[in-house]
Amino acid sequence: MTATLSIPMNPSYGRTQDIPFVVTELDREERDLILRCQRGEKAAFEPIVTRYMRRAAAFALGWVGNRDDALDLSQEAFARAYRAIHRFDADRPFYPWFHRILRNLCINHIGRSRYKREIPLEDAIPVRSGTSSPQEDAERSELRKLVWEGIARVSEQDREILILREFQDLSYTEIADVLDIPKGTVMSRLHNARRRLRDRINEISRVPLAGSEEE
Amino acid sequence: MSRDWNELISAYLDGELDPAEREEFEQRLESGDVSRTEFEEMKAMRGLTGSVQLRAFPDHEWDRYWAKTYNRMERNLGWIFLSLGAIVLVSAGLYELLRELVLDGASPWWLRAATGSAALGMGVLFVSVLRERLFVRKTDPYRGIER
16 A cells, blocks of 8 residues: 655755655655654664665675675665764655765775775576586686676766666666656666766777677 | 657666557667667677676675674764764863963973974864865765765
């Protein structure tokens, strides 16, 4: 069962349009939890953390490429969100607000010089060991490296939307909610991000993607 | 203003167009309004990114996740109290030190001059940094974003 609420504007949230959205029973529960957190009940934050921890850690992993750092960053983002929870408007969805804190932590993290980066990707369809030749293994490893290097070379804005779509498999509506932008903007921003990713990958591999011709 | 149908290539490939838009897109792809080259490249790109996924985290990480986050929340609170206390203590200590050294006529003149110079230097640096921060705050396009 759902109900439509008129959401009051909160200038600190950074939203420029008054976009009504559908509040589900689950979101009402979240609102109650946030209000309890704002009254100082730390325990009320646990269900919120539990609900979003996988999504948050996966996003951080897509950004920084290291599982330990991704867990640290996502936990730090939750801790900072709790510290600032009194400034949060409980009538808004929590995750988009939290996502900004997390993204900024990730940006600051990769700006540091002592930062260990790995390739956090694996085959989407796992290959059973012993069923592929060393050459095939090497090719797949090269492919993973290519995608990861390409993602690392695009702008922060492009990387963000690519991680949400390509690695976290969010629908356009979900991406629009997380980034707090209209769905039409998601369409154009994602397509342009893919164009630039294609260019970066072509630069790295020096071989245009299959099916493409020089324009 | 005419629509850039090339920008809908990704949405089409992702299955995010509604049936009417989808049908129109296919017609425009056939008629050449949509770049066939770009369409094929984007298809290849989706195939490439779709062939990989992020490595999963070990399950035990989720069992400890809340406890670790809770510890951080407490630690952050601890740091705030510690910082506040330290600022007050250091300020009081510096004040006492300056009072002793600068105002005490028994100290040698060079020691009083050096102390005064160091205090003045710290003051200038503090004001300079504060001014820079205030300027950046005014012009920072990301000031509304929580860090």
